[in-house]
Amino acid sequence: SRNYAISVIPGDGIGKEVMPEGIRVLERAASLYGFSIDQKWQDFACCDYYAKHGQMMPDDWKAQIGKPDAIFFGAVGWPDTVPDHISLWGSLLQFRREYDQYVNLRPVRLMPGVPCPLVGREPGDIDFWVVRENTEGEYSSVGGKMFPGTDREIVIQETVMTRHGTDRVLRYAFELAATRDRKHVTSATKSNGIAITMPWWDERVEEMAKHYPSVTHDKYHIDILTAQFVLNPDRFDVVVASNLFGDILSDLGPACTGTIGVAPSGNINPDRTAPSLFEPVHGSAPDIAGKGVANPVGQIWSAAMMLEHLGEADAAAAIMRAVETVLAEPGLRTGDLKGKANTEQCGRAIADAL
Amino acid sequence: SRNYAISVIPGDGIGKEVMPEGIRVLERAASLYGFSIDQKWQDFACCDYYAKHGQMMPDDWKAQIGKPDAIFFGAVGWPDTVPDHISLWGSLLQFRREYDQYVNLRPVRLMPGVPCPLVGREPGDIDFWVVRENTEGEYSSVGGKMFPGTDREIVIQETVMTRHGTDRVLRYAFELAATRDRKHVTSATKSNGIAITMPWWDERVEEMAKHYPSVTHDKYHIDILTAQFVLNPDRFDVVVASNLFGDILSDLGPACTGTIGVAPSGNINPDRTAPSLFEPVHGSAPDIAGKGVANPVGQIWSAAMMLEHLGEADAAAAIMRAVETVLAEPGLRTGDLKGKANTEQCGRAIADAL
Ligand SMILES: CC(C)[C@H](C(=O)O)[C@@H](O)C(=O)O
Ligand SMILES: CC(C)[C@H](C(=O)O)[C@@H](O)C(=O)O
Numbered sequence: 134s135r136n137y138a139i140s141v142i143p144g145d146g147i148g149k150e151v152m153p154e155g156i157r158v159l160e161r162a163a164s165l166y167g168f169s170i171d172q173k174w175q176d177f178a179c180c181d182y183y184a185k186h187g188q189m190m191p192d193d194w195k196a197q198i199g200k201p202d203a204i205f206f207g208a209v210g211w212p213d214t215v216p217d218h219i220s221l222w223g224s225l226l227q228f229r230r231e232y233d234q235y236v237n238l239r240p241v242r243l244m245p246g247v248p249c250p251l252v253g254r255e256p257g258d259i260d261f262w263v264v265r266e267n268t269e270g271e272y273s274s275v276g277g278k279m280f281p282g283t284d285r286e287i288v289i290q291e292t293v294m295t296r297h298g299t300d301r302v303l304r305y306a307f308e309l310a311a312t313r314d315r316k317h318v319t320s321a322t323k324s325n326g327i328a329i330t331m332p333w334w335d336e337r338v339e340e341m342a343k344h345y346p347s348v349t350h351d352k353y354h355i356d357i358l359t360a361q362f363v364l365n366p367d368r369f370d371v372v373v374a375s376n377l378f379g380d381i382l383s384d385l386g387p388a389c390t391g392t393i394g395v396a397p398s399g400n401i402n403p404d405r406t407a408p409s410l411f412e413p414v415h416g417s418a419p420d421i422a423g424k425g426v427a428n429p430v431g432q433i434w435s436a437a438m439m440l441e442h443l444g445e446a447d448a449a450a451a452i453m454r455a456v457e458t459v460l461a462e463p464g465l466r467t468g469d470l471k472g473k474a475n476t477e478q479c480g481r482a483i484a485d486a487l
Numbered sequence: 488s489r490n491y492a493i494s495v496i497p498g499d500g501i502g503k504e505v506m507p508e509g510i511r512v513l514e515r516a517a518s519l520y521g522f523s524i525d526q527k528w529q530d531f532a533c534c535d536y537y538a539k540h541g542q543m544m545p546d547d548w549k550a551q552i553g554k555p556d557a558i559f560f561g562a563v564g565w566p567d568t569v570p571d572h573i574s575l576w577g578s579l580l581q582f583r584r585e586y587d588q589y590v591n592l593r594p595v596r597l598m599p600g601v602p603c604p605l606v607g608r609e610p611g612d613i614d615f616w617v618v619r620e621n622t623e624g625e626y627s628s629v630g631g632k633m634f635p636g637t638d639r640e641i642v643i644q645e646t647v648m649t650r651h652g653t654d655r656v657l658r659y660a661f662e663l664a665a666t667r668d669r670k671h672v673t674s675a676t677k678s679n680g681i682a683i684t685m686p687w688w689d690e691r692v693e694e695m696a697k698h699y700p701s702v703t704h705d706k707y708h709i710d711i712l713t714a715q716f717v718l719n720p721d722r723f724d725v726v727v728a729s730n731l732f733g734d735i736l737s738d739l740g741p742a743c744t745g746t747i748g749v750a751p752s753g754n755i756n757p758d759r760t761a762p763s764l765f766e767p768v769h770g771s772a773p774d775i776a777g778k779g780v781a782n783p784v785g786q787i788w789s790a791a792m793m794l795e796h797l798g799e800a801d802a803a804a805a806i807m808r809a810v811e812t813v814l815a816e817p818g819l820r821t822g823d824l825k826g827k828a829n830t831e832q833c834g835r836a837i838a839d840a841l
Contacts (some may be wrong), residue, residue: 208680217679218686226680250717253608268763276645276683290683291630296640324579325564325571326734330643332572336736356734361715361741378689380680381735388714452640 135168137443140201140408142224144178147427147476148207148416152334154480155205155436160441162194166448173201178275179211179220189215189223197264198408202438204228206412207432211419223413229267234400236305237265237379238438239414241366241386241396246460247470249391261369264306265379267400270330271299272376294330294375296337301340305403306373310348313370316421318342320352321382322376323464333376350353358382361390365404387414391400394427394469395460397434399442411439428467429480430456455486489522491797494555494717496578498532501781501830502561506785508834509559509790512806515816515838516794527555533565533574534806543577543719544825549585552762557793558582558605560766561786576628579766583621586761588754589652591733592618592792593768595720595740600814601824603745610820613744615723618660619733621729621754622686623652624756625665627728630758646761648729650691657695658726661755664702667724672696675728676738712736716743747815748781749822751788753796766795782821783834784810809840 139159143152151262156172163169175198176182177190188207191197198204209224210217228234243249243259250296276290276483310318324331336351342350353361355378361368362382366389374382387396413431421427437452459465465482474482493513497506510526514812517524529552530536531544543563546549552558563578564571584586596602597613630644664672675694678685689706696704709732715722716736720743728736730752741750750768767785774780791806819836820826828836 147634198779215687218682222682248606249607251604252602272680274682276685284650286685288648288684290646290681292644292646294642296638316632323734326626327644327698327731328572328576328628329632330625330642332570333632333642333816356738357747359735359739360747363717363739363742364746377677377681380677384710385713385739388717392718392836393711393714 136171136251137168137203138171138190138201139172139200141172141174141204142177142204142339142415143174143287144207145180145211146419146422147415148178148209150425150427150476151429151432152205152207155313155432155478156456158433158484160435160487161487162398162445162448162452164449165487166445168445168448171197176222178209179353183215183220183419184253189220190227201394201408204408204410204411205251205439208413208417210417211421212396226272228410229400230452232402232410233268233404234402234407234409235266235268236302236401236403237267237383238397238399239263239265239383239386239396241369241383241390243390244395244460245457246462247268247391247395251366254366259366262309262371263379263383263386264302264373265383266298266302266374266376268376270294270376271393282314283303283346287380292330294334299334299337300341303337303373306317306371307345308447311345314346314372316348317370318348318350319369319372320350321358321372321378322352323355323378325354342463354448355381359385363385377428383414392428392469393431395430395434397431397438399435401442409442411435411442425475425477426468427476429470429476430460433480433483451487452483453482458486459483489799490525491522491557492525492527492555493551493702494558495526495558496531496558497528498561498563498771499534499565499774500562500773501769502532502563502771504561504776504779504830505767505769505783506561508830509786509835512787512792512809512838512841515841516799516802516806519841520799520805522799527553531578532563533569534790537569537574538707541803543574543748544581556763556797558762558764559793560709560764561789562767562769562771564771576821580626582755582764583667585759586756586764587622588756588761588763589620590656590753590755591621592753592755593617593619593735593737593740593750595737595744597744598749598814599811600816600820601749605720605743608720613720615740615784616725616729617679617733617737617740617841618663618664618725618770619737620652620656620728620730622730624730638713646684646690653688653691654695655677657727657839660725661695661699661702664725665699668722670702671724672702672704673712673723674704675709675712675726675732676706677709677732680707680740684728709735713739714739737768745783746823749784749788749794751785753789753792755796763796765796779829779831781830782823783830784814787834787837805841806837809837812840813837
């Protein structure tokens with residue numbers, strides 16, 4: 134029988150509250166679909182490991198995590214005690230890089246029961262993927278300060294893009310588009326203003342496109358692209374973007390479909406040389422943490438993406454059907470969606486709907 | 488009597504079509520409010536000067552422009568013949584830098600007659616300013632390629648922020664907020680991911696805030712900030728951002744209020760050591776150029792911002808009232824707003840409504 138080793142990192146704040154619901158649904162899916170999961174929990178978070186040891190993870194974190202089939206991640210961050218750039222670069226962003234999870238994959242899909250902030254859009258109208266470069270680009274650790282603390286202070290940070298890193302994420306986007314009905318890739322650029330890296334990005338897109346004659350493509354500058362997400366979200370199929378632009382688009386997209394509270398993401402190593410990591414798009418949300426009211430759907434949808442990645446497509450599809458059933462029921466969804474359920478009730482409802 | 492020297496640069500595409508309407512309204516305002524304008528037109532554009540001389544502007548462009556009181560700009564760009572990064576860095580972006588127009592000021596305001604893509608928002612609900620740093624930051628010309636044309640290719644571009652450049656735009660934002668009812672500044676950051684420049688930006692915001700005890704402030708990471716523009720646009724008063732983040736937010740904001748077709752901007756040198764430049768947010772729009780259907784409101788609203796800057800506040804306010812009157816009339820607004828007028832008819836209607 135199929136057995137999967139899963140590293141579980143709930144993290145901080147509502148990460149701790151939604152993770153048990155993600156696990157609940159995973160376990161239910163396992164028993165229904167004839168596989169099993171071995172969980173290894175880790176306390177790598179601001180309010181756990183960091184609070185005790187002053188760093189986000191032990192030096193031998195890779196050995197402690199071992200060689201799982203995937204990592205199931207909640208949300209890390211507690212800015213009152215650890216600045217975000219310390220906590221994120223010490224965990225999430227480190228995983229993305231060290232496990233070479235070079236694709237960040239996020240669906241933008243209007244779901245039943247999620248009130249859409251855009252006029253006249255119905256479930257089915259908006260359904261696309263954001264493919265974000267996830268290891269390099271604007272998220273660089275190269276740079277520094279000159280004349281610090283003086284009026285002449287200058288701060289420099291380098292965006293670093295490589296052909297290796299760019300081509301592989303573009304390839305993933307074109308491959309994904311080739312499997313879809315509309316077979317269309319939209320590239321996010323800013324080659325009119327960011328005049329060194331982005332014109333080069335455009336060239337790489339054109340080169341890659343040549344290998345996919347059945348896939349159409351176009352490009353938008355990031356400024357007008359964000360406008361198009363609001364004005365014409367039905368226009369998109371696969372949107373490929375650099376690390377920063379993808380970060381922006383994959384929060385904006387879910388907002389255009391109602392809430393980032395239900396959005397999932399996969400940090401994927403397509404070559405499977407290291408584990409991929411699945412996490413909700415939302416963060417640790419200190420403002421609502423501890424109340425048990427967080428929406429667990431982002432975590433549960435991430436579980437579905439993880440199962441899809443592990444080859445359990447039927448179980449993944451079943452989870453998505455259960456999520457849609459529960460979202461359509463005001464009594465079963467959480468308060469952020471004008472529902473009546475708390476985190477646990479919503480999670481149980483999805484597990485039961487399976 | 489008050490006389491203003493205005494450098495007029497219509498540019499390419501629809502820039503050429505909306506500029507005459509901007510001028511029409513300016514001239515009408517001048518005759519009604521007792522001032523005059525001296526126009527000096529320049530053909531600095533892809534399809535004009537560049538087509539003849541292979542560069543966007545003559546070497547002595549500063550001398551040719553002289554010392555106007557302001558620059559009234561249409562839109563530059565014609566990607567079929569000149570790559571955008573060449574045309575923009577050879578004109579618009581050069582003005583911003585060489586005239587030290589360090590503030591890019593753009594209103595986000597829901598206007599009557601402009602259909603809002605967001606559910607349940609009415610004119611009056613959304614009314615804030617984006618204050619964008621306009622000379623440095625991510626729009627840098629420092630960087631380059633290593634191993635070009637090979638598989639090892641690496642492309643680097645440096646973001647450069649200075650205390651001088653950052654503090655002055657933050658000061659402008661806090662000063663602006665202090666004049667408004669809500670007295671609130673929102674800073675766009677990304678200090679969790681862009682971990683060298685943006686944590687420093689956050690520090691500068693905190694420092695500047697100390698000088699404005701009557702102004703409240705908060706910060707959002709750019710990803711969730713774009714989501715908030717869609718979900719809670721009524722939350723904002725003055726949003727201050729780096730060059731790139733401000734670029735994105737000032738297209739997204741107008742899209743959330745219906746269209747970037749009516750949005751204006753000021754590229755302002757608050758110290759008045761050189762002329763400021765006023766232009767619509769939209770570009771040259773090659774797809775609709777030549778048809779006479781472009782919406783002239785962005786250009787006309789830019790004229791109002793220019794008059795405000797020149798001290799003609801009454802005339803500026805009158806133009807805005809005329810714009811609102813015309814936008815509310817389907818017969819007078821343009822087709823992009825489901826109206827029946829062409830560019831010239833809409834421009835004439837606004838001049839007449841004055
Ligand atoms: C045309 C382009 C270079 C410019 C910018 O990015 O600044 C435009 O988008 C703007 O916002 O004025
Ligand atoms: C928390 C933060 C560093 C992270 C990012 O910017 O990548 C988050 O916004 C995301 O999108 O996963």
